[in-house]
Amino acid sequence: MFGLLLLWAGTLNRLFRSRQILLIExxxxxxxxxxxxxxxxxxxxxxxxKVFWVLLHRFWPLWMKxxxxxxxxxxxxxxxxGFRLYWRLISRVRKPLGRRPVTQEIRELIFRxxxxxxxxxAPRIHGELVMLGFEVSxxxxxxxxxxxxxxxxxxxxxxxxxxxHREALAAMDFFSVPTITFGVLYCFxxxxxxxxxxxxxxxxxxxxxxxxxEQLRETxxxxxxxxxxxxxxxxxxxxxVPVAIRAMGITAVRTAVxxxxxxxxxxxxxxxxxxxxxxxxIAINELHLKRLLAAYYxxxxxxxxxxxxxxxxxxxCSAQGSVVAWPRVGGLHHRYERAAA
Numbered sequence: 268m269f270g271l272l273l274l275w276a277g278t279l280n281r282l283f284r285s286r287q288i289l290l291i292e293x294x295x296x297x298x299x300x301x302x303x304x305x306x307x308x309x310x311x312x313x314x315x316x317k318v319f320w321v322l323l324h325r326f327w328p329l330w331m332k333x334x335x336x337x338x339x340x341x342x343x344x345x346x347x348x349g350f351r352l353y354w355r356l357i358s359r360v361r362k363p364l365g366r367r368p369v370t371q372e373i374r375e376l377i378f379r380x381x382x383x384x385x386x387x388x389a390p391r392i393h394g395e396l397v398m399l400g401f402e403v404s405x406x407x408x409x410x411x412x413x414x415x416x417x418x419x420x421x422x423x424x425x426x427x428x429x430x431x432h433r434e435a436l437a438a439m440d441f442f443s444v445p446t447i448t449f450g451v452l453y454c455f456x457x458x459x460x461x462x463x464x465x466x467x468x469x470x471x472x473x474x475x476x477x478x479x480x481e482q483l484r485e486t487x488x489x490x491x492x493x494x495x496x497x498x499x500x501x502x503x504x505x506x507x508v509p510v511a512i513r514a515m516g517i518t519a520v521r522t523a524v525x526x527x528x529x530x531x532x533x534x535x536x537x538x539x540x541x542x543x544x545x546x547x548x549i550a551i552n553e554l555h556l557k558r559l560l561a562a563y564y565x566x567x568x569x570x571x572x573x574x575x576x577x578x579x580x581x582x583x584c585s586a587q588g589s590v591v592a593w594p595r596v597g598g599l600h601h602r603y604e605r606a607a608a
Contacts, residue, residue: 452556487517
């Protein structure tokens with residue numbers, strides 16, 4: 268009964284409508300019937316259907332009352348998508364206005380300058396680009412600098428700082444070596460940071476502060492390029508060693524207690540000596556240990572910190588002959604060279 272009443276009410280409502288509105292409504296209903304008749308589990312609207320409803324949405328205010336295939340929000344979304352597509356096509360056809368775009372060449376130059384000069388800012392880079400003849404604004408340079416890829420080398424500023432000052436740095440330390448008679452030998456060494464070269468080393472069974480001062484006088488002359496000497500808080504130094512270092516015009520820099528990593532270059536050399544030499548050889552006496560330490564390190568062993576060179580700068584082979592192996596440290600290590608053709 269209620270459905271019959273709704274049918275009569277709809278019939279009376281349509282009697283008072285104009286013929287034009289009825290035709291548009293019938294057209295909308297027929298279009299939806301065509302969609303439902305398609306052989307598909309879920310009716311899909313084609314591009315023509317979407318254009319039809321977008322146009323109907325523009326010219327007929329009662330379009331929402333007859334739409335049952337999709338929601339009105341979907342039609343509005345279609346309209347916005349068409350709006351974006353329309354203006355995208357217009358912008359491609361029309362002549363571009365406004366600021367000139369930043370070319371790929373300029374972007375690559377900005378990224379390169381940021382990577383090679385981590386302290387430069389937009390005004391400095393913009394000045395370099397202007398000197399190269401490029402027309403670009405400083406604001407564009409600043410915007411593209413924020414998009415520059417991160418370069419891990421730019422984070423090595425402390426390494427650059429130390430590399431620029433390592434000519435004036437030296438380090439000293441002790442390490443112990445057990446002997447064949449179950450005694451202990453103490454090896455004292457002074458190492459320069461520039462070329463990782465051992466300036467002086469000596470071996471003793473009973474290190475004293477007077478003996479250390481004598482070793483320093485043999486190692487560091489009065490016109491020594493080293494201005495800073497790293498050392499720890501070893502009790503063997505006493506008060507005489509710091510006083511002697513100051514008398515030589517050198518500043519003694521003490522590492523923190525229990526922090527050997529602060530004297531990392533010296534500790535790395537000790538580790539290399541133990542791994543490559545002392546862990547494979549039993550020291551007999553002082554002379555034997557001195558000969559072992561002096562035979563291998565300076566001329567033969569390459570270093571990662573020296574770009575795979577030796578402290579004494581071993582010349583590279585330019586010949587094309589066969590490779591010959593020269594035994595070092597009794598055959599524990601070898602040095603390779605090319606034989607003359």
